[in-house]
Amino acid sequence: MNVLVIGANGQIGRIVVDKLKESEHEPIAMVRKEAQAEAFQNKDVKTVLGDLEKDFSHAFEGVDAVVFTAGSGAHTGADKTILIDQEGAMESIDLAEKHGVEHFVMVSGMGVENPRAVEGKMRPYLHAKHRADQYLEQSGVPYTILRPGRLTDDAGKGAVNFYEYQGDVEYGEVPREDVASVLMEIINTKAENKLYPLIGGDTPVTQIL
C-alpha cells in the first residue's frame, strides 16, 4: 500500500516512516518544507510537500492509507490548535474520502474523550482533537483511532496495553517507538472503525490485533 504519513517530520512520524520503508508498504512523507524533505530523500523515501493550512489535495494522489500524526506542538498558540490539530485533520479526512482512501489511521491522545474534565491550557487542544476524531467517525472513511497516553522517548519494549475503547480508560505512558510499532500493526490490518487507548504493558505488539 501507498501510505501517506501526515506529520512525517514529527517524532512519531519519523519512526513510522522508517518502519514503513522496511516493510512491504511504500511510505510517502508529507512535510511542509523542502529542507525537511531532504532527510527522507536521502533514505530513498518518497516525499510530498504539503501545508495543512493551505491546499494539500495533491498529496492524496494514489494514496491507499493515511497515518495522521501531525500536531501543532506545545510551543504554538491555540490558533494553530484550530488550524492544524482540528482543521488540518478534518481537511485530511475530507480529502481521504474524495480519494477513496481505504484506511485512515488517526493518532489521537488520551483525555480526548472528555475535554471538560480538564482545566487549563490542555483543554482547547483536547477539544480540537476530540472534534477531529468525531469527524472521522462520522465521515464514512474506514478508520482506526489510536489514543496513546503520555509519550516518552524511552526505547520501545515491543509490548503494550492495547484494548478497544468501551468508555473507560487506564492512564499511563508509552514510548513513541511502541506507538509506531502499534501503528504498523494497524496498517497491516483492515480498518474496522475502532478506537483504541494505548499505554505501556505486557502484550507483545505482534499479538494486539
Added chain:
Amino acid sequence: MNVLVIGANGQIGRIVVDKLKESEHEPIAMVRKEAQAEAFQNKDVKTVLGDLEKDFSHAFEGVDAVVFTAGSGAHTGADKTILIDQEGAMESIDLAEKHGVEHFVMVSGMGVENPRAVEGKMRPYLHAKHRADQYLEQSGVPYTILRPGRLTDDAGKGAVNFYEYQGDVEYGEVPREDVASVLMEIINTKAENKLYPLIGGDTPVTQIL
C-alpha cells in the same frame, strides 16, 4: 415562549432581551456574573447564571427557544475561540437537544461558510463558528442560523437584505439593532432549519419571513 438568551450581556444580546421583554415572550438572560445580572433584574427580566466553560445545564430548565449570541470577543485569544465560540455553542446545542428545545437560533457571521478563503487571525474564529453551525445542522434540534455581515452601532433602519443561503453571499454591513429585530421575527416563526445571510437593505423586517 420562554426564550433563553445565551450571551445576553453582549451588544446584540441586550437589544434582543429588551425586545423579547416587550413581546409576548419571556426572556431569560443567561449571564456569567452576578454583577451582570443586576441590570436585567432592574428591568424585571429573569436571569440565570451560567458559564459556557463550566456546567450550565441548569439554564435549560423550562426553556422553549434559545438565542445563541455569545462570543469570546476580539480581545481574547484563540483558546477562548475554541472554549466559547465553538465548544460553548456545541454544548448549548447538546443541552437544547436533551431538553427538547423547539427552536435554536444561532447568531453566526458572514465568511463562516468559507474559512479557508481567509488569511490571518480571523480564520480560526471562522473555523470555530463554522463547526458550531455544522453541528447544529446535524443535531436534530430545530434551528435557524443567521449570518449577519459586519455589525455596526448605527440606528436600526427596520429594513434589511435577508435571503435563504444558496451558496452565494453578498457582503455588507448591518446595524446590531436590525439584527435584533430580525431575531425577533425568527423567534416568532417556526424553525425551518434554514440558514440566512443578512446585510442592510430595503425589505421591511416585518416582511422577511
